[in-house]
Amino acid sequence: MLTANDLLxxxxxxxxxxxxxxxxxxxxxxxxxxxxADLHLLDAEARGHEVVGPYLADAHPxxxxxxxxxxxxxxxxxxxxxxxxxxxxxx
Amino acid sequence: xxRYSQFDRAFVRSRAAQFRAQVARRLDGSLTExxxxxxxxxxxxxxxxxxxxxxxxxxxxxxxxxxxxxxAMIAERWDKGYGHxxxxxxxxxxxxxLADVPDILxxxxxxxxxxxQTSGNTIRNVTADPFAGAAADEVADPRPxxxxxxxxxxxxxxxxxxxxKFKLAVTGSxxxxxxxxxxxxxxxxxxQGGDLGARVLxxxxxxxxxxxxxxxxxxxxxxxxxxxxxxxxAIYNLLGRRDNKYKARIKITVHEHGLEEIRDLVxxxxxxxxxxxxxxxxxxxxxxxxxxxxPAFDPEAEGNFRAWYHADPAFRAxxxxxxxxxxxxxxxxxxxxxxxxxxxxxxxxxxxxxxLADLAERYGHGELRISHEQNVILPHVPRRHLRAxxxxxxxxxxxxxxxxxxxxxxxxxxxxxxSLATARSIPVAQQIATRFEELKLEHDxxxxxxxxxxxxxxxxxxxxxxxxxxxxxxAGVENYQITLGGDGGPDAVIGERAGPGFAYDEIxxxxxxxxxxxxxxxxxxxxxxxxxxxxxxxxxxxxxLHPEDKGRANAA
Ligand code: HEM
Ligand code: SF4
Numbered sequence: 206m207l208t209a210n211d212l213l214x215x216x217x218x219x220x221x222x223x224x225x226x227x228x229x230x231x232x233x234x235x236x237x238x239x240x241x242a243d244l245h246l247l248d249a250e251a252r253g254h255e256v257v258g259p260y261l262a263d264a265h266p267x268x269x270x271x272x273x274x275x276x277x278x279x280x281x282x283x284x285x286x287x288x289x290x291x292x293x294x295x296x
Numbered sequence: 297x298x299r300y301s302q303f304d305r306a307f308v309r310s311r312a313a314q315f316r317a318q319v320a321r322r323l324d325g326s327l328t329e330x331x332x333x334x335x336x337x338x339x340x341x342x343x344x345x346x347x348x349x350x351x352x353x354x355x356x357x358x359x360x361x362x363x364x365x366x367x368a369m370i371a372e373r374w375d376k377g378y379g380h381x382x383x384x385x386x387x388x389x390x391x392x393x394l395a396d397v398p399d400i401l402x403x404x405x406x407x408x409x410x411x412x413q414t415s416g417n418t419i420r421n422v423t424a425d426p427f428a429g430a431a432a433d434e435v436a437d438p439r440p441x442x443x444x445x446x447x448x449x450x451x452x453x454x455x456x457x458x459x460x461k462f463k464l465a466v467t468g469s470x471x472x473x474x475x476x477x478x479x480x481x482x483x484x485x486x487x488q489g490g491d492l493g494a495r496v497l498x499x500x501x502x503x504x505x506x507x508x509x510x511x512x513x514x515x516x517x518x519x520x521x522x523x524x525x526x527x528x529x530a531i532y533n534l535l536g537r538r539d540n541k542y543k544a545r546i547k548i549t550v551h552e553h554g555l556e557e558i559r560d561l562v563x564x565x566x567x568x569x570x571x572x573x574x575x576x577x578x579x580x581x582x583x584x585x586x587x588x589x590x591p592a593f594d595p596e597a598e599g600n601f602r603a604w605y606h607a608d609p610a611f612r613a614x615x616x617x618x619x620x621x622x623x624x625x626x627x628x629x630x631x632x633x634x635x636x637x638x639x640x641x642x643x644x645x646x647x648x649x650x651x652l653a654d655l656a657e658r659y660g661h662g663e664l665r666i667s668h669e670q671n672v673i674l675p676h677v678p679r680r681h682l683r684a685x686x687x688x689x690x691x692x693x694x695x696x697x698x699x700x701x702x703x704x705x706x707x708x709x710x711x712x713x714x715s716l717a718t719a720r721s722i723p724v725a726q727q728i729a730t731r732f733e734e735l736k737l738e739h740d741x742x743x744x745x746x747x748x749x750x751x752x753x754x755x756x757x758x759x760x761x762x763x764x765x766x767x768x769x770x771a772g773v774e775n776y777q778i779t780l781g782g783d784g785g786p787d788a789v790i791g792e793r794a795g796p797g798f799a800y801d802e803i804x805x806x807x808x809x810x811x812x813x814x815x816x817x818x819x820x821x822x823x824x825x826x827x828x829x830x831x832x833x834x835x836x837x838x839x840x841l842h843p844e845d846k847g848r849a850n851a852a
Contacts, residue, residue, distance in 0.1 A: 213323075213394050215347035254325045257343055275772055277711060280720075281345050285712035287640045287722045290376055290391065291346040 206233045206264045206271050207245045208281070209256035217281040217292070218256060220245060226256060228292065230282035231270030236261075297360055297663065298443050298587045300408040307451070308405045311412055315339045316398035323395065338418075340411025341397055344713050350389045350397060351414040352404060356424035356442040356466070357385040357673075359664040361653040366407040368649035374400050379649070381634065381642040383668045383706060383757055384463070385423045386414055390713055412450060417458045419449035419529070423465040425473045426667035429590060430629050430675040432621035436485045436492055438468035440585040441521065444577065447584075448522055455529055459536030460544035462529065463501075466494075470786060475668060477509040477788035478502050478760060480546045481528060486515065493517040498528060498558065499550030502754035506790045507547040510555050512562065522577045523569035527562045530569070535561075590624075591661035591676055597626025599680025613739070614686055614697040619677075628682065630660075630674040631667070632689060633696040633704060637729035640722050641707045642670030651692040655685055668757075670706055671699065702737075702744045702811065703729035706757055710750025710767060711774075717750035719767025719774040719800075724748055727804045732811075741811060744825045745784070760784035762826045763810060764791045765803065776803040778810075780837055781829045794838050806841055813840035 207220040211228075218226040219233035227233060236242045242261050249259035263274035273279050284291020300308070315335070322332040336342075340351040352367075359367075367387060371379045374396045375389045382388055392400060404410055413420055422442045429437040445464060449455065455462070465474040466483040476482025482497035493515045500509025516524045535553060537543045543552075550558050605612055620629040632652060635641050644652070652672055656664045659681035665673035677685065689695040698704050705728060708714065710721030725748055732738050747761030751768075758764030764779035775797040782791030798806045811825075817836050818828045829837065 210343055215343055215394065217346060253329050257329050276774065277345075277717075277769075280711055284346055285390075285722075286720060287712055287726065288376075288378075 206230070206235065206262050206273070206278075207242070207249055207259060208233075208262050208278070209249060209259035212253075212255055212257055215257075220249065230273065230278075231267075233264070233271050235264060235266060235271040297358060298439070298584060304408070304447075305405075308408070308410045308412070311339070311410065312398065312401040312405050315401055319394060319398055334416070336397075337415040338412070339397075339401065340414035341392075341394075342415065342715075344390070344709075344715050345711070345717075346713065347391045348394055348397070349713065350392045350400060350411060351382075351386050352389070352409060352411045353414050353421040354385045354387060354409075354666050355446050356422060356428065356439045357426045357666045357668075358424075358428070358439060359666065360407075361657040361662045361664065363407045363409055364649050364653035364656070364664055366403060366409070368646040368653070370400055370403055371649065372646040378643050378645045380640070380709065381644065381666050381670050381672070383670060383708070383755060384421060385426075385666050385668060386421060387666070388709070390709075415461075416456075417460050417462070418456055419445075419452065419458075419462045419464065422446050422449070423463075423474055423479075423668060425467045425469055425471075426665040426673050427473055427620060427629050427675060428468060428665075429588060430622050430627075431469050431471070431473075432623045433471055434469045434623065435487055436468045437585075437588055438466040438474075438483070438485055440581060440588050441483065441485065441494070441518070442466045443584045443588075444522065444581050445525065447580065448526075448577070455533065458529070458533055459538050459549075460541070460546075462532075462546070464525075472786040472788075473667070475757065475760065475784040475788065476500070477786075478506075478757070478784065479509065481525065482509045483521075488515045491517055494521055496524065496528075499547040499555075500788075501545050501547040502757060502759050503545070504542060504752045504754075505548065506754065506759040507551065508788050508790060510550065512555065512559055518581065519578055520566075520570060523573050524562070524566055526569045527565035528558075530565055531558065531561045591663075593624040593627060593676070594678045595626075597624070597678030597680060599626075599678070601626075601679035601682060604683045608683075610697075611683060611686055614695060615682060617697045617701065617739075618699045619682075622676070624676075626679055628677050628679050630677045630682070630685065631699045632672045632674065632694050633699050634671050634694075635698060635704045635729065636693055636696045637698075637703050637733040638726055639693075641705050641725050644672070648692050648694055651688060651694065655688055659685055668706075669704065671704070698738060700743050700745070701739070702732045702741050702746060704745070705729060706745075706747040706761070708749050708756035710748070710756075714750060714755075716753060717767070718752070718769040719750055719776065721748040721750040721756055721765070721767050724765060724767070724776065724800075724803055728807055731804050731808060735808075737811070737815075740821070741815065742821065742824050744811070746807070747782075757784060758782070759790045760788060761791060762829070763807060765807075768797065770797065774800040776800070776806075778806065778841065780810075780834055781826065783826060792834060794834060795842050809840045809843075810837055813837055
């Protein structure tokens with residue numbers, strides 16, 4: 206997956222299949238081959254008026270859409286564990 | 297309390313206005329993130345996991361009631377209704393929107409506050425003993441010195457691009473409630489032959505290479521202090537390594553060059569610096585000191601306190617754990633715990649901030665302090681008001697009688713907020729506090745400092761916790777390493793690692809086993825955890841942490 210933070214809110218976002226940024230990880234594009242991952246990253250870096258700090262995060266297919274391999278990304282997709290804020294607020 | 301001069305006011309306003317223009321240029325695309333990032337960091341604006349974070353300085357931990365109310369207003373209007381007080385006497389807002397930050401900086405400027413130099417390779421917010429100007433054991437109020445340093449260091453042209461961040465702390469008491477030995481420069485005010493001066497420690501710091509500060513000079517008279525500090529920072533600015541971020545702090549410079557060489561270089565640099573100051577700093581210090589004059593203490597402060605104290609056990613427990621001796625008769629220093637078991641250490645809601653502001657105004661000469669232990673202090677409380685204060689705090693969920701006890705845990709934001717984190721720290725703190733609350737052992741256990749960091753940067757001071765907990769990422773799962781025997785007091789000690797770490801769902805049990813081992817081995821209730829550890833060493837504690845090791849040894 207390609208992920209970043211939204212410029213205005215700082216909220217975590219993911220690159221969606223249609224090239225837009227989605228706030229839900231389950232709607233993210235699961236990028237399968239390393240070559241296109243690098244191209245997506247270059248493209249995202251050029252979209253600095255939309256997002257900050259894009260990077261590639263490991264993921265695998267899941268029942269609802271892509272699932273992160275690392276717990277840090279899972280937390281980014283949910284929000285803090287001590288308060289019901291972040292994405293879990295809207296969910 | 298210190299009031300801004302016309303110069304301070306104009307400076308802070310102009311910085312806020314500059315930042316407003318910078319944000320506008322970032323939003324209209326004229327600035328890239330690479331160009332903007334250093335500008336936002338200069339104004340305390342970070343990007344974390346879920347949002348931006350604004351770090352606001354609370355110089356030497358001192359706040360007026362009006363300033364606290366303004367923080368509450370900011371939390372409510374532009375954030376999610378709370379703020380997080382940190383170990384460096386800052387407050388962090390976790391959810392500001394980029395476009396709102398200029399308004400927040402203006403609102404801060406309205407009450408003489410700012411976020412300048414709360415980030416970047418500059419001299420950061422100067423911290424001090426939160427009991428300053430109140431403690432019975434104080435040699436002198438450290439805040440005038442801290443304010444002088446703040447004025448000298450803010451926008452100091454020579455020191456805007458140091459090799460790395462630079463942190464100073466000042467204490468005026470031999471008790472050192474400011475962890476001065478864990479700072480790049482720690483100052484301890486002392487008297488020598490009737491003169492006031494500072495013992496200067498250098499090269500302390502936690503993080504990946506923890507070190508205790510070393511005494512560079514035993515006594516620097518106040519008249520020489522700024523030029524002496526300037527000489528130290530100038531030497532560091534030249535010698536400090538810029539090739540490797542992890543070796544850039546002054547603790548490494550001191551380690552690599554040796555204390556003697558640094559001392560000689562500083563002494564050689566000092567005379568030229570001293571000549572430049574011309575005594576102007578002493579005029580400023582005198583003017584600042586006058587502003588920190590103590591309030592007019594109430595001669596009838598004691599009132600009916602004793603009778604209430606004997607009559608009400610809950611009130612007595614609160615007074616026994618949360619107050620400290622004040623220099624004025626009938627007065628006390630009250631620490632309000634932000635560590636109600638199950639809550640996030642250091643968090644205060646806007647309502648709680650307002651309650652604290654009102655209490656300070658009504659009963660405490662309008663002053664508040666933030667401690668590095670993430671609690672709020674009412675420094676000047678006439679004892680006759682303690683009962684009313686206790687009642688009001690109870691209504692606001694702020695009357696936990698746990699200061700210095702096992703649930704008074706320091707925890708950094710960890711992976712719930714911080715983008716550098718390798719594991720969570722807040723939920724670990726919440727669960728440990730809740731566990732000991734259920735066990736009803738807290739008061740029996742007595743003084744015990746648990747400190748938790750969510751990564752090697754050690755913002756939660758775990759190295760100087762009696763029990764330190766460091767959250768790591770071990771092959772993609774959270775793992776918690778325990779250190780034992782750390783101490784952040786006057787004779788600071790870095791804790792020692794106690795064997796392999798624990799998984800997220802094992803760490804609370806592990807801490808409970810440690811505490812039971814202490815209770816089993818202590819030499820009576822008056823021997824605190826740290827003393828038992830020092831008497832017996834790590835062995836019985838390691839055995840309690842890793843009981844399976846014995847079994848494994850037998851099986852082998
Ligand atoms: C979430 C944003 C934060 C970031 C990005 C951050 C970053 C860092 C880094 C990189 C270090 C290591 C510096 C070094 O060794 O060179 C550090 C140290 C430290 N930070 Fe933070 N920190 C954050 C939050 C906090 C908070 C919330 C506190 C207070 C609870 C804090 C207080 C400290 C302290 C006391 C140290 C160790 C003392 C030292 O500088 O050696 N920081 N921080
Ligand atoms: S110790 Fe690590 S996780 Fe905790 S606040 Fe500091 S940088 Fe973040």
